[in-house]
Amino acid sequence: MKEAALFSKGKTLYIDKRYKSALKVFSLIDVKNIGNYEESIVHHYRALCFARLVKLRPSMEEFELAIRFRPNDTKIYLDMGKTLYFFYEKNVVRDFLLSLFGKKNLLQKAVKCFERGLLAEPQESDLWYYRGYMMELLGREGDAKKSYKKCKKRENYENSTLFESIKTSTMSK
Numbered sequence: 410m411k412e413a414a415l416f417s418k419g420k421t422l423y424i425d426k427r428y429k430s431a432l433k434v435f436s437l438i439d440v441k442n443i444g445n446y447e448e449s450i451v452h453h454y455r456a457l458c459f460a461r462l463v464k465l466r467p468s469m470e471e472f473e474l475a476i477r478f479r480p481n482d483t484k485i486y487l488d489m490g491k492t493l494y495f496f497y498e499k500n501v502v503r504d505f506l507l508s509l510f511g512k513k514n515l516l517q518k519a520v521k522c523f524e525r526g527l528l529a530e531p532q533e534s535d536l537w538y539y540r541g542y543m544m545e546l547l548g549r550e551g552d553a554k555k556s557y558k559k560c561k562k563r564e565n566y567e568n569s570t571l572f573e574s575i576k577t578s579t580m581s582k
Contacts, residue, residue, distance in 0.1 A: 412438050432458040449478035453485055460492040468492055483533045486526025490539055493519035519543045534560045
C-alpha cells in the first residue's frame with residue numbers, strides 16, 4: 410500500500426513538471442515489494458524524469474530496466490527513442506553529446522529503439538513514423554520513405570516534408 414501511495418504522489422509530481430521531486434519519490438519505492446509490471450512502470454517514470462532533467466545516461470539505464478520487465482511495451486521504446494532525439498535536438502548539450510557519442514550515433518540509437526519496439530508491435534504507426542524521421546535526419550531517404558509508407562496514421566508529426574509528400578501521394582491513391 411505504501412508503494413502505491415508513493416507511486417501516485419510521484420506521478421502527480423511528474424504531471425506537475427516537478428521532476429526532481431518526482432524522482433525523489435519514485436526512488437523511495439521499494440521495487441522488490443511490487444510486481445514486475447509495476448516495477449517497470451516505476452523505471453519508466455524515472456527514465457522520463459531523468460530525461461526532463463537533461464540526464465541522458467541515467468535515463469537510458471532506467472529505460473533498459475523498464476524494458477527488462479515489459480519487453481513488448483512499445484511505449485517504452487517510443488519514449489526512449491524520442492528521448493534520444495530530444496537530446497540530439499537540444500542545442501545546449503548537442504555538441505557535447507555528439508562529440509561523446511559520435512555525430513550520428515544518437516540518431517542511430519534512436520532508430521534502434523524504434524526498431525526494437527517494432528519487433529514487439531510491427532503495426533505501431535508512431536514507431537514507424539519516428540523511425541522514418543530519424544532515417545531522414547540521417548540522410549537515408551530510401552529507408553525513411555519505407556518507414557513512412559508503413560505509418561498507418563496520417564496525423565502531422567514534426568515537420569517532415571518527405572512524410573507530407575508520401576502522405577499526400579498515398580492518400581490520393
